[in-house]
Amino acid sequence: MNYQLTLPMKQTTDVYQLLTINLLTQMPIIAPSLLASNFFNLETECKMLNESSADWYHLDIMDGRFVPNISYGPMLVEVFRKATNKICDVHLMIEEPGNYAEAFKKAGADILSVHIEACPHLHRNIQQIKGLGMQAGVAVNPHTPVDALKDILADIDMVCLMSVNPGFGGQSFIPHTLLKIKQLREMIDERSLHVKIEVDGGVTLENAKTIIDAGADVLVAGSTVFKAADPIAMIAALKNM
Ligand code: DX5
Ligand code: ZN
Numbered sequence: 282m283n284y285q286l287t288l289p290m291k292q293t294t295d296v297y298q299l300l301t302i303n304l305l306t307q308m309p310i311i312a313p314s315l316l317a318s319n320f321f322n323l324e325t326e327c328k329m330l331n332e333s334s335a336d337w338y339h340l341d342i343m344d345g346r347f348v349p350n351i352s353y354g355p356m357l358v359e360v361f362r363k364a365t366n367k368i369c370d371v372h373l374m375i376e377e378p379g380n381y382a383e384a385f386k387k388a389g390a391d392i393l394s395v396h397i398e399a400c401p402h403l404h405r406n407i408q409q410i411k412g413l414g415m416q417a418g419v420a421v422n423p424h425t426p427v428d429a430l431k432d433i434l435a436d437i438d439m440v441c442l443m444s445v446n447p448g449f450g451g452q453s454f455i456p457h458t459l460l461k462i463k464q465l466r467e468m469i470d471e472r473s474l475h476v477k478i479e480v481d482g483g484v485t486l487e488n489a490k491t492i493i494d495a496g497a498d499v500l501v502a503g504s505t506v507f508k509a510a511d512p513i514a515m516i517a518a519l520k521n522m
Contacts, residue, residue, distance in 0.1 A: 310500070
């Protein structure tokens with residue numbers, strides 16, 4: 282397969298400017314997960330996303346160890362980086378993510394999230410990501426209480442709350458996540474922190490509003506976007522919830 286895309290590229294992405302715009306408009310940030318895209322036709326998929334009101338590319342990295350599936354690595358992140366000016370939000374579902382942070386920075390990641398369950402030295406991982414000039418996210422599995430984030434919250438830019446068990450697209454939203462979103466929203470607001478809440482997995486047109494009302498800032502949507510008859514209209518519908 283030829284991964285060279287011929288879309289127009291921009292040299293730099295002003296992540297902070299784009300993030301601020303979203304905070305000001307009060308609209309949710311929409312981050313389609315490319316895991317559900319048609320890999321035989323990536324150029325068309327990227328063009329579609331670039332023309333849409335999607336804010337971020339959500340890129341899922343799986344190693345077959347932390348999660349029971351393997352997806353892709355920095356090589357493909359680099360392709361997506363060249364295909365878009367939008368923010369590349371890279372979700373690492375891998376063991377020992379510290380060994381790969383630099384590679385994903387070089388590939389063009391703007392935001393790098395690591396799993397709390399994969400990081401015995403999470404604070405060190407976060408410092409490394411920030412030191413490399415990326416925004417730092419912490420992802421948490423459905424069984425991990427948000428309380429576990431208490432002592433790292435002030436150091437990070439985003440929490441990625443998994444609303445399915447990581448590893449596969451197309452699963453159903455776990456309802457208990459709504460309570461976790463509310464709890465986390467309180468933890469963030471009572472300390473006046475600027476940490477975004479991203480919700481990842483099983484987001485649909487039907488549950489998006491409830492998720493936003495619970496306090497989410499970023500909606501990741503794979504199947505809902507890429508399996509839609511009109512993905513651009515679906516992204517707009519999610520954004521205008
Ligand atoms: C799951 C991934 C998700 C997934 C979302 O391990 O982290 O980002 O691609 O896909 P949907 O929206 O289909 O649940
Ligand atoms: Zn993800």
